[in-house]
Amino acid sequence: MKRFLVSMLMVIVVLTSVVGATEAEKAVKTTTQPKIEVVFVLDTTGSMSGLIAAAKEKIWSIANTLAMTQPAPEIKMGLVGYRDRGDDYVTKCFELTNDLDAVYAFLMGFSANGGGDGPESVNQALHEAVTKMKWSSDTKTYKVIFLVGDYPPHMDYNDDIKHAESCRLACKNGIVINTVQCGKCPDTEPFWRQIAKNAEGEFFRVEQSGSAIAASTPFDGEIAALSKEMDGTRLYYGTERERSVQTDRVQKSEEFYEMAPASAVASRASFNAKEAGTDNFTGGQELVSDIAKGKVALSELKAEQMDEKLRAMSEKDRETYVADMAKKRDDLQQKIQKLSAQRQEYIQKEINQKNLKEKDSLDRQVYECIKTQAGKRDIKYVEGPVY
DSSP: OHHHHHHHHHHHHHHHHHHHHHHHHHHHHHHHSOEEEEEEEEEOSGGGHHHHHHHHHHHHHHHHHHTOSSSOOEEEEEEEEEOOTTSSOSEEEEEEESOHHHHHHHHHTOOOOOOOSSOBSHHHHHHHHHHTSOOOOOTTSEEEEEEEESSOBOOOOTTSOOHHHHHHHHHHTTEEEEEEEESOOTTHHHHHHHHHHHTTOOEEEEOTTOOOOOOOOTTHHHHHHHHHHHHTTOOBOSSHHHHHHHHHHHHHHHHHHHHSOHHHHHHHHHHHTSGGGHHHHHOSSBHHHHHHHTSOOGGGSOGGGSOHHHHTSOHHHHHHHHHHHHHHHHHHHHHHHHHHHHHHHHHHHHHHHTTOOGGGSHHHHHHHHHHHHHHTTTOOOOSOOOO
16 A cells, blocks of 8 residues: 555656646747737828838738747737828827738728828827837837838927937837838938937838839749638637627638739738748637647537537537648648748749849848847847748
């Protein structure tokens, strides 16, 4: 009996140490996952039509570039569009989120209009980006603003909070501000350089069009088709309200295929097939993903909590169907990743053959800022931008 108790005690100790180690590993994984928060403050007046078009094309490329680090980062993006007093709006803000489909939809709603007198409401836009976004309080999070515009701020608005104060608050909260001057207005550069200097960021200039590298390839159509098929593997569960939130998310992704060019669809697919794109792809309460993670068991759910596709099935058929969706998704992800690598290689060859000025492009300039600044948060990038 004594030997039995000793043996049992040893088993308990071993199991406790294993469980403890597992929990510790989970804690380490949680705390070491890089976190990146990016807000683009974008001039949306009439002169910015070329850059806005480039931004719509390139938001997924930037997301893909951000994802190129291990372990896979948690990525959130936000937007502040600005014009000037007397225009249709002064600012339009979209909160930081990991739902990049929603960010893209918001960006697609921007069109270049208004302005005309030169200076814009840069001060207000910058202050709102620093103070109204729900930035992480974690000091290890890489928090960055890209201020993009072609004209300087109005400094004659007495009730404005000037850019120097916004820079001070940004530094206090660990937010870097980079400034991107579009075009060559001589009055803009001194302000853009000062803002970047005051907020520990970088200044750079691109052409009025954004100098973005074109990213259309022969692989785009096939990647888009696979992406749409992968979207169809999502199964949501939970209360009616929880499922309705995710239904809205699915609706946004369906609209994306109608509004976006094939190159953007391909770039989004590449992002969603990466580990860093999981949150954007699945959202919350997604059954296939959550079963794989051990968050939920199919047997624990009531029929009314399930996706409509599963409700009429037997328990065995449900398990088979979910397993089939998991396998199908994995196969599709692998195909997309393979084609995405070929797509990137094709674009790089085009850049080399046509001797394009990649170093002057918006893509490259943003990447160089990210590479340097994220490195200070122990987030390492070794490859170039992904188009």
